[in-house]
Amino acid sequence: MIDQRAFRFYPKFIIYLKLKKLLFILCIFICANAFSQILSSNLEKQTIALGEVNHFVVKINNLNNQKVSSAAKNELLPFHFEAIKDSIGSDAGSYERKIEFAVYEEGKFTIPVLEFKVGDKILKTIPYEVEVVNTAQKADQINDIMKNKEVKLEVKDYWELYKWYVLAALGIIALIIAIIMFVKWGRKSKNSSAAATNQTLKELDSLKKKKYIEEGNYRSFYVELIDISRKFITKQYHVPADVLLTDDLIQRMKENITISLENEKVVEDVFVRGDLVKFAKTFPGQDTMEKDFTDIREFVKRSSKDLEFENLRKDV
Structure with missing residues (x-):
């Protein structure tokens, strides 16, 4: 005759094996994430006034002494985004890049997917859309948003400015x-x-x-x-x-x-x-x-x- 206690024990044994397998998979997932790089990005405001300063931050954790490569300072964001301050901080385990920027033209502008190379691996941010609105009223006094800057032009700068005139003359x-x-x-x-x-x-x-x-x-x-x-x-x-x-x-x-x-x-x-x-x-x-x-x-x-x-x- 078959022992009825064996049938009562069998379902518990199956549940035990499944729990053990699930715990094993969970441990592998936790270990993989513990040693992989994690990139996060944050945009302070998605709607800003004309000329208003906004902040964009990119962080990468779990670097494990790996070098991070990206676009040069003041060149990460597209054309319409005027970089005011671009700072990079990094150590053996993390990387952080903070950009203060402003936009001086009305409309909707996109911060595209940005690439950061960690060792041989490419990490990408998510895209953001920024809407720039003009909050000025007709009666408001208009002041310069930024002070005028004196820029010293070199020969190549003059060439870029006047090359078409020179070529037309030639x-x-x-x-x-x-x-x-x-x-x-x-x-x-x-x-x-x-x-x-x-x-x-x-x-x-x-x-x-x-x-x-x-x-x-x-x-x-x-x-x-x-x-x-x-x-x-x-x-x-x-x-x-x-x-x-x-x-x-x-x-x-x-x-x-x-x-x-x-x-x-x-x-x-x-x-x-x-x-x-x-x-x-x-x-x-x-x-x-x-x-x-x-x-x-x-x-x-x-x-x-x-x-x-x-x-x-x-x-x-």
Whole structure:
């Protein structure tokens, strides 16, 4: 038979085990809190008058000789909170920071979550909202809330005050210089291009008047025609045509994207034929010389379009 006393003892035993377990957990919780840092913060008033002094205090306990790091003095609170006094007191076991501040603008302002580093651990405060009201009446005499302070400005302070004016002035000067350079050199470039074209056309007209074509003097004709063309290419396209051999010049022109394919083809045909005439390998007729003269003349006239297209491409 089962002893009835065992059943009476069993519930008491279960209760005893549960109490023992609860006591163990409670001891662990108390020990953990006894050796951990505890941060507390307090704001004296959440509604203050305009310019009224308020107090904000942060305390940290159970430091155990650990160092506390936070924002520098007078820099813990946000912009609208004017710090009047910021004191820090600490020892091996605790840390306390007291800030006296005032706000000189109406409205609602927030003291955000502030971080304090204890050893490798970050502790944070709770946020606070401060409402600032203007209690002055129309008939009240207005006095300065704070005495004027004399502040000695350094070079960097003057720079912060006037840097935008200085940068604006430099920008205007740079713009003026750019306009002057554009007017001077831009016009000069266009004028030099037109001058080279006009001068070359005059030289071609002089060549035409020598009647080399009519007389069949093809060698003198091609020598002077190519010489005039080389000088023109050198001035107009800035290619050293006056010192390059024909093959090298043609290769350089193919690499120069300024010269159009049409003009490049004209120069290549005339220059190659001129070399053949020079070494007596070909004897061109009057029609061929007329065509080569006309092609070179048209090439000189079209060159300005090459330069206009190149300038447009650069601008884009």
